[in-house]
Amino acid sequence: xxxxxxxxxxxxxxxxxxxxxxxxxxxxxxxxxxxxxxxxxxxxxxxxxxxxxxxxxxxxxxxxxxxxxxxxxxxxxxxxxxxxxxxxxxxxxxxxxxxxxxxxxxxxxxxxxxxxxxxxxxxxxxxxxx
Numbered sequence: 341x342x343x344x345x346x347x348x349x350x351x352x353x354x355x356x357x358x359x360x361x362x363x364x365x366x367x368x369x370x371x372x373x374x375x376x377x378x379x380x381x382x383x384x385x386x387x388x389x390x391x392x393x394x395x396x397x398x399x400x401x402x403x404x405x406x407x408x409x410x411x412x413x414x415x416x417x418x419x420x421x422x423x424x425x426x427x428x429x430x431x432x433x434x435x436x437x438x439x440x441x442x443x444x445x446x447x448x449x450x451x452x453x454x455x456x457x458x459x460x461x462x463x464x465x466x467x468x469x470x
Contacts, residue, residue: 341373341374341446342370342371342372342373342374343372343373343374343375343376344367344370344372344374344375344376345375345376345377345378346363346375346376346377346378347377347378347379348363348377348378348379348380348381348409348410349379350379350380350381350409350436350438351381351383351409351436352379352381352432352433356409360409360412360413360416361416363413364413364416364417367413367417367420367443368417368420371420373444373445373446374442374443374444374445374446375413375422375442375443375444376440376442377409377410377413377440377441377442377443378440379432379438380408380409380410380426380438380439380440380441381408381409381432381436381437381438382402382404382405382407382408382409382411382428382436382437383405383407383435383436383437384405384431384435384436384437385435386405386406386407386408387405387406388403388404388405388406389403389404389405389406389408389411392404394414394418394422394423394424395411395423395424395425395426402428402437402439402462403428404426405437408426408441409441410424410426410441410443411424411426411441413443414443417443420445421445422443422444422445423443423444423445423448424441424442424443425441425442425443425444425448425451426439426440426441427439427440427441427453427469429462429467429468429469430462430463430464430465430467431462431463431465432465439469440469453469454469455467455468455469456468456469457469
C-alpha cells in the first residue's frame with residue numbers, strides 16, 4: 341500500500357493553481373492508494389457543492405465548497421477512482437474554511453474523527469482534529 345501525506349498550504353502559496361496541477365501530476369506518477377492532505381482550504385464565500393457522488397464524507401461543521409483544494413485535486417484525478425473525505429476543522433486567515441482531506445482508491449468502510457486540541461472553537465486557529 342502506498343500512502344502520500346502532504347501539507348498543501350492550499351491557496352496561501354504563490355501560484356497555487358500551478359501547484360495544484362503539479363500535485364495532481366505527481367499523484368498520477370506515484371499512484372498512491374491513499375493521499376492525506378493537511379491545510380486544505382476553501383473560500384468561505386464559495387458555492388456549496390451539491391453533487392457529492394465521489395465524496396464519502398463532507399461534514400463536521402463546514403460543507404464542501406466548489407473551490408475546495410482537495411476536491412479540485414480529486415477532480416483532476418477523477419479517472420483514477422479516488423474518493424474524497426473532507427473534514428472542515430477551523431477558520432483560516434478569516435476567509436477560509438480549513439481542514440484535512442483524504443483521497444482513497446481503496447474502499448472506505450467507515451470514517452471517524454476526533455478533536456486532539458483542548459480548543460473546540462471553529463474561529464480559533466489552534467483547533468486541531470484528526
